[in-house]
Amino acid sequence: MSAPTEGLRTLPGGLRLPPNKDLSTASDVVTVPLPTKMVVPLRQHAGEEALAVVKVGDAVLGGSVLGEPDGAVSTFVHATTSGRVAAIEQRPLPMRGEPVGTCVVIDVDGNDQWAEFAAPAEDRTARLAAVHEAGLVGLGGAVYPAAQKITQGLASGIDTVILNGVECESYISCDDRLMREHADLVIGGLSQLIDLVAAKRGIVAVESDKPAAWEALRAAAAEQLDERIEWVQIPTVYPSGAEDQLIYLVTGREVPSRGLPGDIGILVQNAGTVAALAELLATGRPLHSRIVTVTGEGVANPGNYRVRLGTPIADVVAAAGGYNDKARRLIVGGPMTGIALTDDALPVTKSCNCLLITGPAVHLSPEPQRECIRCGECAAHCPVRLMPQSLYHYAPRQQPDTLLGLGLEDCIECGCCDLVCPSHIPLTHTFREAKQAVRLRTNEALRAQRAEQRFKAHVERTATESARSADKLADKKRAASASAIAAIVKRKRRDDDSR
Amino acid sequence: MKFEPAITPYLRPAAGVGAVMRQVLYALVPAALAHCWYFGFGLIINATIAVGVALGVEALALWLRRRPIEPALSDGTAIVAAVLLAFALPPLTPWWITAIASAFAIGVAKHLYGGLGKNPFNPAMVGYAVVLVSFPAELAAWLPPRMGDIDYVHPTLWQTLRYTLTGDAGVSLDALTRATPLDAVRVAFAESQTMSESTSAPWFGDFSGRGWEWIGNYIALGGVWLLYRRIIRWQIPLSMLAGLLVPATIASVASPDNFAGPGFHLFSGAALLGAFFIATDPVSAATTPRGRLIYGAGIGFLTWLIRTFGAYPDGVAFAVLLMNLAVPLIDRLCRPRILGHD
Numbered sequence: 056m057s058a059p060t061e062g063l064r065t066l067p068g069g070l071r072l073p074p075n076k077d078l079s080t081a082s083d084v085v086t087v088p089l090p091t092k093m094v095v096p097l098r099q100h101a102g103e104e105a106l107a108v109v110k111v112g113d114a115v116l117g118g119s120v121l122g123e124p125d126g127a128v129s130t131f132v133h134a135t136t137s138g139r140v141a142a143i144e145q146r147p148l149p150m151r152g153e154p155v156g157t158c159v160v161i162d163v164d165g166n167d168q169w170a171e172f173a174a175p176a177e178d179r180t181a182r183l184a185a186v187h188e189a190g191l192v193g194l195g196g197a198v199y200p201a202a203q204k205i206t207q208g209l210a211s212g213i214d215t216v217i218l219n220g221v222e223c224e225s226y227i228s229c230d231d232r233l234m235r236e237h238a239d240l241v242i243g244g245l246s247q248l249i250d251l252v253a254a255k256r257g258i259v260a261v262e263s264d265k266p267a268a269w270e271a272l273r274a275a276a277a278e279q280l281d282e283r284i285e286w287v288q289i290p291t292v293y294p295s296g297a298e299d300q301l302i303y304l305v306t307g308r309e310v311p312s313r314g315l316p317g318d319i320g321i322l323v324q325n326a327g328t329v330a331a332l333a334e335l336l337a338t339g340r341p342l343h344s345r346i347v348t349v350t351g352e353g354v355a356n357p358g359n360y361r362v363r364l365g366t367p368i369a370d371v372v373a374a375a376g377g378y379n380d381k382a383r384r385l386i387v388g389g390p391m392t393g394i395a396l397t398d399d400a401l402p403v404t405k406s407c408n409c410l411l412i413t414g415p416a417v418h419l420s421p422e423p424q425r426e427c428i429r430c431g432e433c434a435a436h437c438p439v440r441l442m443p444q445s446l447y448h449y450a451p452r453q454q455p456d457t458l459l460g461l462g463l464e465d466c467i468e469c470g471c472c473d474l475v476c477p478s479h480i481p482l483t484h485t486f487r488e489a490k491q492a493v494r495l496r497t498n499e500a501l502r503a504q505r506a507e508q509r510f511k512a513h514v515e516r517t518a519t520e521s522a523r524s525a526d527k528l529a530d531k532k533r534a535a536s537a538s539a540i541a542a543i544v545k546r547k548r549r550d551d552d553s554r
Numbered sequence: 555m556k557f558e559p560a561i562t563p564y565l566r567p568a569a570g571v572g573a574v575m576r577q578v579l580y581a582l583v584p585a586a587l588a589h590c591w592y593f594g595f596g597l598i599i600n601a602t603i604a605v606g607v608a609l610g611v612e613a614l615a616l617w618l619r620r621r622p623i624e625p626a627l628s629d630g631t632a633i634v635a636a637v638l639l640a641f642a643l644p645p646l647t648p649w650w651i652t653a654i655a656s657a658f659a660i661g662v663a664k665h666l667y668g669g670l671g672k673n674p675f676n677p678a679m680v681g682y683a684v685v686l687v688s689f690p691a692e693l694a695a696w697l698p699p700r701m702g703d704i705d706y707v708h709p710t711l712w713q714t715l716r717y718t719l720t721g722d723a724g725v726s727l728d729a730l731t732r733a734t735p736l737d738a739v740r741v742a743f744a745e746s747q748t749m750s751e752s753t754s755a756p757w758f759g760d761f762s763g764r765g766w767e768w769i770g771n772y773i774a775l776g777g778v779w780l781l782y783r784r785i786i787r788w789q790i791p792l793s794m795l796a797g798l799l800v801p802a803t804i805a806s807v808a809s810p811d812n813f814a815g816p817g818f819h820l821f822s823g824a825a826l827l828g829a830f831f832i833a834t835d836p837v838s839a840a841t842t843p844r845g846r847l848i849y850g851a852g853i854g855f856l857t858w859l860i861r862t863f864g865a866y867p868d869g870v871a872f873a874v875l876l877m878n879l880a881v882p883l884i885d886r887l888c889r890p891r892i893l894g895h896d
Contacts (some may be wrong), residue, residue, distance in 0.1 A: 067893065073565065225565060303893065312894040369555065378555065385557045386564055386664050395560040413564050425571050426671035431841035432568070435787070440890040444841055460894040470563040477571045478671075484561045 064307050065534030066300055068436040069292040070471045072225040072391070074264060078230045078357040084236060087374040088360045089136055093161040094402040095121055095364035096148050100192045101199045102128030102155055111139045117169035118341050121159045130200040131190035134161060135343040135363040137168040144505030149368070149387050149401045150359040151394045151487075158402075161365070172339035174336035182251060182336060189341040190405075191332060195219060195230075195325035196388060197298070198406040201332065203456050204322065205252055211317040213252040217305055218245045220261040220268060221289065226387030229346040230326040232270035232359040234261070238275035239324050241537045246281045252322055256283045260305050293391065294469040298323050300438050312465050327408070330535040347407055349375040352414025354384030355433040368410060369399040385420075391470040392416070409527040425478040433472035433482060443472040443482050450489040455496055463489055559577075577785050578831065581776035582637060588642070589773045592765035596645020599718050600652050604636035604643075607656040608859035620627035631670055635659055638678040641827055642871070643685075644696045646731065647707070649718050651689055655681035675878045676838045679871040686871065687736055694867075695731035698757065699765025735763030736823045736867040748811035761817030763811030770821040777830025778844075789846035790839060791829040791896045797854020798825055805862070819858065823868035828853065832870065838878045845881075845888035852877045 069492055090492045098104040105122025109115060115134040122132035142160040147153040161220040175185035182236040187202035218241070242259075249257045259276075261269045269288060276284055289304055301323060316323055324332075332341055343364060350357040355376025362371050368385070370379060386393040387407055402411075433443035438521050441462045449457050463486060472482040573715050589597045616623045636656050645651060659681030667673040686693050697854035700708055709717070709730055716722060720732045733741065735757070742752040752758065760765050762776055782787045797817055805813035824832065833839060853873045860869025 097728065127776075130739065153744060236574075280879050295805075299894065312892065314894070324868045382555075382563060384560050385555075386560075390562075390564040392562060393564065395557065395564070397559055399555050399557070411564065417564050417566055426669065428631075428671045428836050429841050430573060430574075430836035431787075431846075434841060439893045440891060442842065442889060443883075445889075447678050462895070465892050465894060468562075474565060475568045477568055477574050478571060478714070479567050481561050483563075 063287060063289065064304050066292055066295055066304055066438050067440050068434075068438045068471060069294060069300075070436055070474060072223075072293045072474075073352070074085060075390075076228045076231070076264070078226070079348050079359055080231055081394060082358050082361045084232050084346055084361050085374070087363070087366060087371050088368040089167060089363065090164060090366050091161055091165075092141070092367070093135065093138070093163055093363070094146060094367060094400075095159045095161065096146070096367040096402065096404055097122040097132050097134060097157045097159065098148065098403040099132060099198060099364070099406065100130050100190075101197060102126060102130070102203075105129055105132045106310065107157060109140050111140050111143060111158060112444060114138075115140060117343065118172060119170055122157075124200075128200060128203055130192060130202070131341065132159075133190055133341040133343060134159075135365050136161075136163055137166050138163040141296060147398065147401060149394065149396055149404055149407065151549055152249065153397065153401075160432065160498045163350075165485055169340070172341075174337055174339050179251060179357050182247075185335060185339060186251075186332065187496055188190035189335045189339075190460055191328065191335060191342050192405050193324060194327035194331060194390070194405065194408065195296070196406050196408055198404075201324070201328060202345065204317075204324075205248075207315065208252045208317045208322045211315075212320055213254045213317065213322045214256070214320040215306065216249050216254045216257040216320075217301060217321060217323045218257060218259045218329055219296055219298070219301055219323050220265070220272070221301060222265070222326075223262060223291070223293045223294070223296040224409075226350050226411050227348050228350075229348045229359050229408050231265050231268050232348075233330055233346055234265070234326050235271045239269075239279070240330040240333045242272060242275040242279050242281070244329035244331075244336075245284065247280065247336055248322075248324060248329060248332060249283055254283075254322070256285055257281075258285045258287055258305055260301060261290055262291050262295060263288050278350060281531075294441075296325075296468065297438070297467050297469060300469070300481070312462075321397065342405065345370060345403075345405065345407070347403060348539070351382075351386075351412035352408075352416065353378055353384075353412030355379050357532050362407075364405060365402045367400055367402050371403055371410060372399060372412070378412060379457070382412045383415050383417070384413045386411035386413060390442055391474070392468060393424070396427040424480055427476075427478055427480060432475040432477065436471040436475050438471065439467060440467060441466060443486070446489070447480065447482055447485055450485050453489065453492045453496060455493045455500075458489060458493055463470055463493060463494055466490070568767055568801055571629045571631065573783055575634050577783055578634050578675055578780065579630070579637065579781045581785075582641070582773075582802075582831065584775055585641070586773040588769045592701075593645040593697050594700075594708055594714055595799070596697070596714050596718070597640055600643050600645070601637050601640035601716060602648055603649050603652045604640045604656040605633050607653045608632040608636035608660045611660040614660065615661055617671070619665065621669070621670070626670060629670065632660055632664075635664070635678045635681075638827070639681050641831075642682045642824060644693060644731075646695055646697065646717050646766040648692060650691055651685050652718075656690075657681075658684045658729045658757055671837055674881065675834050676832060676874050678835075678872045679832060683871045683875060686866070694733065694737060696734045696737075697730065698732040698765065701764045701880060710801045721828070731830070732757075734823065734867060735766055735818070736861060738763075739818070739822075740861075740867050743812070749814055749818075750805070750811065751873055752814075761815075762821035763879040767821045773826040773830060777826065780830060781833075786830065786834040787843070790834050790850040793847045793850030794833050794857075795820065795825070795830040797851035797856075799854070800859050801855060801858045813862065819861065823861070825857065825868040826873065828857070828870035832873055833877075838874075838879050838881065840884045840888065842885060842888040842890060843848065844890075845884040846886065848884050849877050849881065852880065 085251040086534045103126035106125045119134040138161040141162045145155045146158040148156045175181045191201040245257045347362045385396045659677040661678035663677040664673045739752045799816040802816045802819045806815040857869040857872035
């Protein structure tokens with residue numbers, strides 16, 4: 056065990072958030088009972104929605120495939136207990152804006168019968184296939200399919216795997232509890248991941264506010280003796296756990312704008328993903344549950360809960376003692392980057408690391424929104440070194456070149472600027488909308504460009520075609536006139552002969 | 555259960571503009587008390603007039619622009635601009651000069667440019683500059699500070715009020731008023747006196763005019779409080795003072811008879827008020843850390859130039875306005891490198 060060879064950097068900007076973690080870290084992870092109905096969205100991952108491979112009325116077992124990947128970035132979706140498919144229908148998803156997507160609704164039979172699974176063979180191909188077929192995705196929230204990430208990493212060459220045990224958002228503690236209770240799985244999974252991507256070393260990065268998790272991991276590592284693992288405790292500053300930020304902090308390398316960590320030889324997975332990897336490589340069972348922090352002023356028994364994917368949020372909150380009278384908002388994810396849902400009938404999915412039920416205090420804004428006074432606090436706290444005040448100034452004009460030049464696409468939507476803005480401007484929200492508008496415009500421009508190309512090609516084609524047909528006509532005419540003359544000459548000769 | 559939609563973040567946000575402006579006003583309280591002690595109640599009278607006119611003009615401008623009036627009036631920005639303007643004006647300023655300055659600051663410099671956040675120029679300094687060039691005689695008429703050993707009868711509150719409102723003090727104005735230290739030294743240089751002759755005058759303290767030095771101390775105290783509360787950042791105050799004091803030190807070391815030293819520049823006129831309270835106005839200042847260093851240094855250096863070679867005794871107001879002009883360029887040139895960009 057040694058410290059990383061490169062120096063620990065300081066994050067530009069960032070914030071010390073009120074931790075609010077004590078609410079949920081006190082007790083062990085509790086398993087939420089099986090609900091009577093599961094709602095399994097076929098899009099729980101970054102990329103394309105999976106294609107349904109079951110029909111209404113089909114009996115399913117735990118681990119049965121419900122959806123198969125459709126497209127380059129997509130993955131498998133499984134039933135997480137046994138039952139019968141009651142419906143396959145469009146339902147709102149627990150994502151920003153609650154878009155609708157295909158969901159498989161399962162009437163749970165309560166027997167929790169599972170299909171047969173076996174641990175994959177030791178070779179990389181078999182293991183990669185197992186990771187792919189298990190529907191494993193990044194459980195930190197980005198839900199990028201793990202198999203694709205590993206494959207891309209193998210293609211670009213990875214030297215360093217970083218275990219993201221930072222969990223820098225306020226309130227969330229699911230990785231903290233996981234690292235404390237299953238440190239062996241986390242360290243074992245990291246070793247296996249290093250093998251899978253053929254990296255030279257792994258770095259365990261844990262935030263300094265999680266001493267218990269740190270100690271548990273060190274103890275587990277002392278038993279497993281993997282010489283390739285290095286250790287770094289990083290200061291408690293939000294958003295140190297964001298992928299690019301963590302890479303910069305730990306290695307000093309910067310992920311190029313619009314590039315991937317793989318471009319600079321790094322692969323990051325969070326603690327939950329790595330533990331799930333270790334589990335599935337040991338059993339062959341697909342990803343079927345995750346730990347969810349249920350917390351906030353508005354819930355009776357805050358804590359961490361192991362939840363089968365597809366369980367309606369209402370059932371999870373009920374298992375946590377239900378709402379109390381302070382409940383005001385339901386947030387999936389943390390208070391900085393989470394999504395406020397309007398309905399708790401929506402299910403827990405692979406991305407759901409936290410259910411935050413906020414109380415009234417959070418939503419009492421002391422002052423209304425005002426004009427930007429250019430104080431620059433947003434820029435001082437931006438972990439990407441953007442100037443949100445300038446982006447905000449130019450956002451309404453929606454000019455892609457200006458906004459992209461100011462780094463609109465580099466914004467990681469961490470929300471630091473929102474929190475420090477004395478004018479209480481919803482900056483991140485503005486940037487999200489601007490990104491969409493710019494993408495739309497760029498797409499439109501692309502479409503227009505393509506249409507123009509098509510039109511030009513069409514004009515050219517018709518021009519050459521008409522030229523060609525004109526040539527043919529001329530040939531024909533020429534031929535025709537030649538044959539006519541020949542015919543006349545022939546006739547003449549015949550006439551002459553007959554004379 | 556159904557919930558209402560909301561947007562991120564779901565944590566209590568930082569203190570708002572109103573709270574920030576209140577902190578700025580609190581930070582000015584020690585200096586205001588000192589000002590009243592040394593120069594009488596003129597500051598309070600001027601501030602009352604300036605704030606009243608500022609709020610009235612702001613309300614009028616908002617009404618004409620069909621904007622909600624209450625939230626803008628309650629943000630405290632007009633009050634801060636008016637109070638800073640009052641600090642810049644002499645204690646015995648006729649009410650209509652204060653009113654013109656305040657109306658110009660809010661009506662023209664702020665609302666004609668689009669209101670809060672849109673003004674390229676510091677409103678208080680625009681208001682001050684307008685009356686300074688229009689009524690130079692009235693703006694040069696300061697009082698001598700109240701110090702035990704200066705033989706002088708101070709105007710009472712009643713006399714101050716009467717003069718401010720009617721232009722009649724009951725006594726000769728020339729008997730009441732004195733030049734500011736900057737003016738005195740300027741006149742002395744013009745009369746071919748050396749700096750040491752100025753500093754041997756009875757009104758001169760350790761660095762600058764007696765009394766003025768103490769007000770400067772209290773302004774700096776308020777400024778340090780703002781730094782501690784993170785209401786302002788260190789770049790502008792530090793670079794502005796450096797921009798002023800470095801050339802002043804070099805010049806006075808090279809030619810002590812012909813140039814005032816750094817201590818004199820620091821404690822005279824609006825140097826400290828400018829560094830901590832005026833140049834730090836976020837709306838009209840540069841917004842990047844490096845840009846703020848350039849912006850502040852430019853103000854400091856221009857202040858020194860104007861004080862030393864210009865036609866006016868103090869140069870903070872003009873220096874601020876000139877650097878306001880340069881802000882868009884400075885901000886464009888000092889954009890930080892985005893993480894992951896070349």
